[in-house]
Amino acid sequence: MANLFTRSVTGSEKGRQRRGPLIRKTGDRLPYWGEVRWKDWPVYAPPNSNDTNWWYVNTEQNNTPVVFRPYRNGAPHLINRTWLRDACICDKCVDPSSGQKRFATMDIPEQLPIEGVFVGDDGSLSIQWKDDFLTGDTHTSRYPRRIWVPTTPWDRGRLEKLKPHYHYDDFMAGNTGYREAMWTLQQYGIIFLHHVPNAETTVEELAGKLGSLQETFYGRTWDVRSKPNAENVAYTNSYLGLHQDLLYMDNVPRLQILHCLENTCVGGESLFADSRCITKEMEQLYPDFYDVLRRYPLTYHYFRNGHNFTRSWPVIQDNGDMRWSPPFQLPAQPINMSDMGEALYAQWLKAVRKMKPLFEDEYKIYETKMQPGECVIFDNRRILHGRREFDVNSGSRWLKGTYVDNDSYSKRILSIDGFTLRPGWYQPNTSQFEERYPEPKREGTKP
Ligand SMILES: [Fe+2]
Numbered sequence: 001m002a003n004l005f006t007r008s009v010t011g012s013e014k015g016r017q018r019r020g021p022l023i024r025k026t027g028d029r030l031p032y033w034g035e036v037r038w039k040d041w042p043v044y045a046p047p048n049s050n051d052t053n054w055w056y057v058n059t060e061q062n063n064t065p066v067v068f069r070p071y072r073n074g075a076p077h078l079i080n081r082t083w084l085r086d087a088c089i090c091d092k093c094v095d096p097s098s099g100q101k102r103f104a105t106m107d108i109p110e111q112l113p114i115e116g117v118f119v120g121d122d123g124s125l126s127i128q129w130k131d132d133f134l135t136g137d138t139h140t141s142r143y144p145r146r147i148w149v150p151t152t153p154w155d156r157g158r159l160e161k162l163k164p165h166y167h168y169d170d171f172m173a174g175n176t177g178y179r180e181a182m183w184t185l186q187q188y189g190i191i192f193l194h195h196v197p198n199a200e201t202t203v204e205e206l207a208g209k210l211g212s213l214q215e216t217f218y219g220r221t222w223d224v225r226s227k228p229n230a231e232n233v234a235y236t237n238s239y240l241g242l243h244q245d246l247l248y249m250d251n252v253p254r255l256q257i258l259h260c261l262e263n264t265c266v267g268g269e270s271l272f273a274d275s276r277c278i279t280k281e282m283e284q285l286y287p288d289f290y291d292v293l294r295r296y297p298l299t300y301h302y303f304r305n306g307h308n309f310t311r312s313w314p315v316i317q318d319n320g321d322m323r324w325s326p327p328f329q330l331p332a333q334p335i336n337m338s339d340m341g342e343a344l345y346a347q348w349l350k351a352v353r354k355m356k357p358l359f360e361d362e363y364k365i366y367e368t369k370m371q372p373g374e375c376v377i378f379d380n381r382r383i384l385h386g387r388r389e390f391d392v393n394s395g396s397r398w399l400k401g402t403y404v405d406n407d408s409y410s411k412r413i414l415s416i417d418g419f420t421l422r423p424g425w426y427q428p429n430t431s432q433f434e435e436r437y438p439e440p441k442r443e444g445t446k447p
């Protein structure tokens with residue numbers, strides 16, 4: 001990570017900072033993977049299935065990374081050998097009763113010879129470590145496929161192809177339909193349900209299937225309807241740009257559920273975009289500005305009717321999610337207030353201006369007019385949502401909404417067999433993409 005502002009923000013250097021060119025060329029970013037000639041290495045793939053796992057392992061050297069591609073032309077993910085040895089969870093490495101590791105990362109030697117590699121039809125990877133440091137013999141580590149499956153950033157085309165639509169009854173029954181919907185929600189951050197009963201209580205029942213309903217000062221549930229003297233911009237009929245809800249709160253709701261009860265107005269189409277698609281592009285095009293937006297916080301607030309909140313977040317989170325809600329930005333941003341504030345603010349401003357056009361790309365925005373009986377469930381910490389303006393005199397528009405909190409949703413996800421909390425917890429170095437958003441061979445592969 002280019003440490004652009006260390007000089008500016010450490011207290012040790014109090015003197016006036018020179019306004020040098022803070023944004024540099026990006027040649028020195030780590031890891032310098034260009035030196036790794038992985039394309040010449042032996043390839044390992046599942047022997048009997050079409051599963052799209054490609055592994056490049058150099059068994060002749062003892063410390064080269066292992067390279068994973070989720071599909072043939074996908075971005076290569078470099079995995080450090082020590083990391084891989086450290087990640088073994090066999091009974092010899094992790095105490096099965098306590099779940100505690102039996103060795104520390106620093107115990108692992110730098111040289112880790114590999115004797116054999118095997119990729120199973122289930123997508124799992126097995127590595128045989130030669131003369132293992134812990135057991136002294138050939139130690140076999142097996143890694144399930146789900147470790148390697150990254151989350152899939154989507155743009156409009158990909159979501160239209162995916163069609164993440166599910167029947168309400170299947171979802172509520174809790175069987176395969178539920179499992180598939182939950183997997184899609186976890187992987188893509190958005191699903192739609194149809195044939196949803198036209199009742200005001202439906203969102204509460206749905207919340208119970210996803211975790212615990214998160215009550216806020218808007219109530220257990222709330223209505224999005226046009227009304228005069230709105231205290232919140234969502235209650236008016238004007239265009240509402242892409243944003244996330246309740247960023248001024250510490251515990252930002254994880255899921256948002258919106259159930260359409262009436263929609264006969266002209267206009268009012270719902271807009272959705274995957275913030276990971278925007279940040280991924282930002283990282284590829286302007287890695288240094290990307291770092292600026294990861295580093296410096298933006299402050300949001302809400303001060304109305306005795307409900308007073310304020311909270312700051314960097315625009316880009318470590319996992320690639322955005323925190324973005326311009327209507328609730330604090331007008332006087334603290335970033336400019338310190339000694340060096342103006343310089344930081346100027347950099348921040350440049351970065352946001354670079355990001356603005358990436359936001360407005362039509363190809364990233366999924367647009368749909370919600371119909372009565374339809375319900376959208378999306379990850380409010382990842383997906384940006386908005387709405388086109390509508391004509392209040394042309395009909396009625398009524399959406400019922402609620403939130404689900406993060407912990408309860410995570411707990412629910414982990415209770416489903418084969419699911420991990422964050423399919424994308426292993427973050428590939430996205431600036432290495434050879435193609436922009438290559439299509440996996442098999443869409444919607446389940447764990
Ligand atoms: Fe909203």
Ligand SMILES: [Zn+2]
Pocket residue numbers: 088089090091092093094139140141
């Ligand atoms: Zn082990």
